[in-house]
Amino acid sequence: MKDRNLDLQSGRRQFLKAAGLGSLALGAASSGLVVSRPAQALSTRARIVIVGAGAAGIAAANRFSRELNGAEIIIIDKRERHLYQPGLTLVATGLWKPGKVIDRNDRYMPSNVRWIHDMVSEFDPEANQVTTGSGERIDYDFLLVSTGLTVDFDAVEGMSPELIGQHGIGCVYDNPEHASRTWTMIDQFLTTGGVGLFTRGPGGIKCAGAPLKVTMLTEDLARRRGQRDAVSMVYNSPSEGLFSQPDMDQFLKQEFPSRDIAINWNHRLVGIEPELKRATFATPNGEQRIDYDFIHVVPPMRAPDPLGNSALAWQDGPFADDGNWMEVDRATLQHARFPNVFGAGDCVGTPIGKTAASVKAQVPVAVENMLAIIQGREPVSQYDGYTSCPLITGQGRGILVEFDYALNMVPSFPFINPYREHWVPWVMKDRMLLPAYNAMLRGRI
Numbered sequence: 020m021k022d023r024n025l026d027l028q029s030g031r032r033q034f035l036k037a038a039g040l041g042s043l044a045l046g047a048a049s050s051g052l053v054v055s056r057p058a059q060a061l062s063t064r065a066r067i068v069i070v071g072a073g074a075a076g077i078a079a080a081n082r083f084s085r086e087l088n089g090a091e092i093i094i095i096d097k098r099e100r101h102l103y104q105p106g107l108t109l110v111a112t113g114l115w116k117p118g119k120v121i122d123r124n125d126r127y128m129p130s131n132v133r134w135i136h137d138m139v140s141e142f143d144p145e146a147n148q149v150t151t152g153s154g155e156r157i158d159y160d161f162l163l164v165s166t167g168l169t170v171d172f173d174a175v176e177g178m179s180p181e182l183i184g185q186h187g188i189g190c191v192y193d194n195p196e197h198a199s200r201t202w203t204m205i206d207q208f209l210t211t212g213g214v215g216l217f218t219r220g221p222g223g224i225k226c227a228g229a230p231l232k233v234t235m236l237t238e239d240l241a242r243r244r245g246q247r248d249a250v251s252m253v254y255n256s257p258s259e260g261l262f263s264q265p266d267m268d269q270f271l272k273q274e275f276p277s278r279d280i281a282i283n284w285n286h287r288l289v290g291i292e293p294e295l296k297r298a299t300f301a302t303p304n305g306e307q308r309i310d311y312d313f314i315h316v317v318p319p320m321r322a323p324d325p326l327g328n329s330a331l332a333w334q335d336g337p338f339a340d341d342g343n344w345m346e347v348d349r350a351t352l353q354h355a356r357f358p359n360v361f362g363a364g365d366c367v368g369t370p371i372g373k374t375a376a377s378v379k380a381q382v383p384v385a386v387e388n389m390l391a392i393i394q395g396r397e398p399v400s401q402y403d404g405y406t407s408c409p410l411i412t413g414q415g416r417g418i419l420v421e422f423d424y425a426l427n428m429v430p431s432f433p434f435i436n437p438y439r440e441h442w443v444p445w446v447m448k449d450r451m452l453l454p455a456y457n458a459m460l461r462g463r464i
């Protein structure tokens with residue numbers, strides 16, 4: 020016991036020391052980044068347009084505003100609220116109040132950036148132009164696309180976002196209202212007991228860990244409330260895996276059965292009958308209907324239509340079929356066919372990503388490379404696919420999963436075993452990631 024306490028204390032000291040360095044929580048260890056800052060701002064009269072003022076768009080706007088002198092920087096997005104989406108898992112499981120994830124975009128908008136409060140309805144990269152919903156045409160010299168993604172509720176027959184919070188239906192994606200209504204449903208399920216179905220849309224989804232975290236936190240809450248025997252839980256995977264990183268996949272394939280969470284493989288949610296509380300899954304043996312008391316619906320996701328239907332999207336191949344994602348070089352984030360266009364965040368079609376941690380690693384690369392081409396140089400900064408997820412397995416514990424395009428684990432904390440549960444990922448998720456995220460928005464980390 021004495022040794023274990025000493026280990027714990029030493030672990031805490033090292034953690035606090037590392038945390039004091041500021042930026043680890045959102046993946047400062049994104050190995051392979053070659054990012055340098057110019058000694059002074061670059062003078063240019065270029066017009067740079069950023070589409071989407073979410074995590075990636077605002078972080079890029081702050082970087083451009085500091086690094087450029089004389090440029091015209093425009094950002095387009097009608098959304099006024101800024102949502103800290105990584106906190107939604109905690110809202111949906113009753114651990115955070117919804118207000119904690121709601122902020123205002125204007126708090127982070129640099130004063131020298133023109134914000135157009137509208138949505139882009141059309142991308143015309145041949146003409147170097149975007150058109151807004153109100154019909155305004157905006158020319159650009161350089162374009163950064165950071166529109167995030169669309170949660171495709173219509174892909175599940177009978178499902179609509181209005182159903183979240185009724186008939187035992189929950190969905191953590193992708194705003195605080197949905198997450199909070201999901202908590203109402205989970206709370207009710209844990210009180211009355213019954214069958215809980217947990218799902219995950221196929222293909223690229225944002226924070227692929229979120230459906231798993233909702234499942235494990237619900238199981239943990241059931242246990243804490245003394246209701247574990249009253250609920251039966253089934254996770255429905257649309258494939259034969261639970262997570263893309265093989266070590267984590269293996270961990271989860273042991274963890275779920277050990278916690279009596281059954282797994283249905285190759286079960287893709289295709290329909291829901293809310294009044295009957297019945298879900299339909301496409302399986303290799305045909306459609307299967309399963310009754311539930313609670314269901315966590317995670318629909319497929321895709322690029323927003325104006326982007327997905329434009330020439331900027333992949334025209335064929337897996338990233339076209341999977342969600343009409345934007346075509347970029349996976350390392351430089353430059354568009355393959357339109358070299359003055361770059362992408363960052365959830366909208367890009369790269370093998371992995373779609374986390375705020377990826378945004379943290381991608382934005383400096385995209386900005387650095389855009390600065391290079393503004394100066395007529397080649398883009399040389401490279402994104403190595405870094406992504407990270409504090410995979411919360413229960414209140415007070417989790418695994419900090421960090422990996423890259425090669426699916427190799429790239430741990431930031433040398434003193435934590437990245438293959439075992441630990442209290443540090445929980446503290447990061449609960450206390451540290453929000454301030455780190457806000458620092459990222461301001462372009463400071």
Ligand SMILES: Cc1cc2nc3c(=O)[nH]c(=O)nc-3n(C[C@H](O)[C@H](O)[C@H](O)COP(=O)(O)OP(=O)(O)OC[C@H]3O[C@@H](n4cnc5c(N)ncnc54)[C@H](O)[C@@H]3O)c2cc1C
Nearest residue numbers: 071073074075104105139166167226364365373374375376
């Ligand atoms: C439940 C949940 C849990 C998560 N957990 C984690 C986690 O633990 N760790 C982690 O790192 N990440 C996590 N994430 C993922 C992370 O939040 C996203 O990857 C990140 O926010 C992506 O940033 P983005 O800028 O690409 O998109 P967003 O932040 O979604 O912003 C996109 C912006 O583009 C705008 N837009 C869309 N279309 C247009 C258009 N046509 N014209 C103009 N503007 C447009 C939207 O209004 C929006 O403001 C989680 C996400 C969710 C939903």
